[in-house]
Every structure is written in structure tokens, then in C-alpha cells.
Amino acid sequence: MPIAFLVAPEGVEQVELTEPWQAAVDAGHTPRLLSTRPGRVQAFDHLDKADTFEIDQVVAEAAPDEYEALVLPGGVANPDFLRMDPDAVSFARGFFQAGKPVAAICHALWLLVEADVVRGRTLTSWPSLQTDIRNAGGTWVDAQVQVCRDGPATLVTSRRPDDLKAFCDAFLTEFATAASG
Template sequence: MRIAFLTAPEGVEQVELTEPWQAAKDAGHEPVLVSTEAGEIQAFNHLDKADTFPVDEVVGEAAVDAFDGLVLPGGVANPDFLRTDEKAVAFVRGFFEAGRPVAAICHAPWTLVEADVVRGRVLTSWPSLQTDLRNAGATWVDEQVKVCDHGTNKLVTSRKPDDLKAFCETYLEVFAAEAG
């Protein structure tokens, strides 16, 4: 499977990128770093700068149908930046329109709100997003990992870095089942 990991040029929570990325590689899949700008992204450990990672594809040139699924890592600044980028929002929405699975952790569902794809879905996130998600028509639950298959695709969500083990296992299982 070829899996897109969408991030902003800076602000992604490093562990929420690297652990799902490594899990995909360990399972024999091809993770692809997609960002809004070419070059490198700057990851963070909460508020402190961490490592940089090379961008594989720019979102405006990436095609949804070239991927089997999408992972949206969190970090507070990352989804806040992505939701203001029309091409990033369209890319995310495209996965839902194409019926491909999506996984989002921590603050990443902010981008889903902007893409208008949470209405009628049950999901989890970092607790501070629950009002935004409810206002966008979602049902928010406080669970380690939640799989929602409302609509044409499956959505996997988790709350925080402590949930990464369950998040990685679940998203890989769901993506594999959807790829059939």
C-alpha cells in the first residue's frame, strides 16, 4: 500500500509522524510525505523544534488516486496551518470522496472539520477539539481509538501520543482491509 502522510511545513508533532510512518514501513507499505511546500518539514516535540524530514510530494501536485490511504498526524500548529491551505483541504476531502480510508490523531481532526467531512461521524481527538467537532456535526467520544465507517470510507481517530500503539495497529488493519 502507498500511504500519504500530510503535514504542514512546520508544526507536526514528531512522534505522531514517525511512529505511524515506521509502522507502515514495518508492515511493508510505502509511506509518502506530502506537504504544502517542497523541501523539508520541521517537526516538533510539543513546542520545541525536533527533526526535519524531506518532502516527497507537494500537495498541489499529489493525486488522491495514487494513494491507498491518508494519515494526518497532529501537533497544534500542523492542522491549524493545513486547514487554511485550500489545496491541502481539497486533498483531504478527496480521500473521502474517493472512499479511501483516513486516519487522524490528536489535533489533526481540525483539518477534517475544514474539509467538511465529519458530519454524522463518531470520532475522537485531543479533548480541546470536541466542541469544534460537535459544532461541525460529529459525535465526539473519549476513546483511545475510534473507527467510524459512516459514509463511503472508514475513518480512524485517536486522542494523543499515548494512544499511538493502538492507533498504528488499528489504522494499518483498517487500511489493509479497505485495500482488499
């Protein structure tokens, strides 16, 4: 089964999409790009427009059981748009309900806060989200990568683009473990 990469129509941090995507491809997975609208998404390099990417599926027409795992790239605007979309929130929550692994980097944790799935979990993110995470019942730590196996779904989180290598290694390990077990 493929891995879902969920992004908003604009605002995803390009490197947080492309590096995990390539890592998934290199590991033999089939990534698919989902968004809230059909067409193309506009990626960013911080605040500057970068490349655009073709959407494979609209999230309103997707279900977690079609995918083996979920990757949530960051960017400041990306998760802010996603957390305002009920279909995106429901889709992300569905992976936790199904016990499927999820990986989120940087600001992507905002979507998981909105989905109410961080409660009781220890995770990391871009530092400015630590109050949001604590207010949602999670425990925030300043770590390059954090793997939380509490509950039925494993959650892999990371802070920033500088942590991408560790993030990719961790989520690929956890996705392989989930697939074999």
C-alpha cells in the same frame, strides 16, 4: 500504492509522524510525505523543535488516486496551517469522496472539520477539539481509538501520543481491509 502522510511545513508532532510512518513501513506499505511547500518540514516535540524531514511531494501536485490511504499526524500548529491551505483541504476531502481510508490523530481533526467530512461520524481527538467537532456535526467520544465506518470512507481517529500503539494497530487493520475489499 503508497500511503500519503500530509503535514504542514512546520508544527507536526514528531512522534505522531514517525511512529505511524514506521508502523506503515513495518507492515509493508510505502509512506510518502506531502506538504504545502517543497523542501523539508520542521517537526516538534510539543513546543520544542525536533528533526526535519524531506518532502516527497507538494500536495498541490498530488491526487488521492495516487495513494491507497491518508494519515494525518497532529501537533497543534500542523493542522491549523493545513486547514488554511485550500489544496490540503481538497486533498483530504478527496479521500472521503473516493472512499479511501483516513487516519487522524490528536489535533489533525481540525483539517477534517475544515474539509466538512466529520458530519454524522463518531470520532475522537485531543479533548480541546470536541466543541469544534460537535459544531461540525460530528459526535466526539473520549476513546483511545475510534473507527468510524459510516459513509464510503473509513475514518480512524485517536486522541494523543500515548494512544499511538492502538492508533497504528487500528489504521493498519483498516487499511488492509480496504485494500483487500
